[in-house]
Amino acid sequence: MSDMDRSSSEDSVDSQDDVNENYKMVFSEDEEDLISRLYNLLGQRWALIAGRIPGRTAEEIxxxxxRRYSSEY
Structure with a gap:
């Protein structure tokens, strides 16, 4: 496989990862409310917050x- 072929296939994988990440970053209103309340209670303990939201990881939270509250956190 030439360098050009590898580059284009890597780019498509990267762009697919970006799409998947952006899809996961869409939070419902209920999730946003819960994240806000848990943050006020627990602070930046992302794993504990994520443990209360099914299907979410600490990294996603x-x-x-x-991104949402960059000036607050």
């Missing part, structure tokens, strides 16, 4: 909070 942290990224969401840092």
């Amino acid at each position: 942290e990224k969401y909070c840092s």
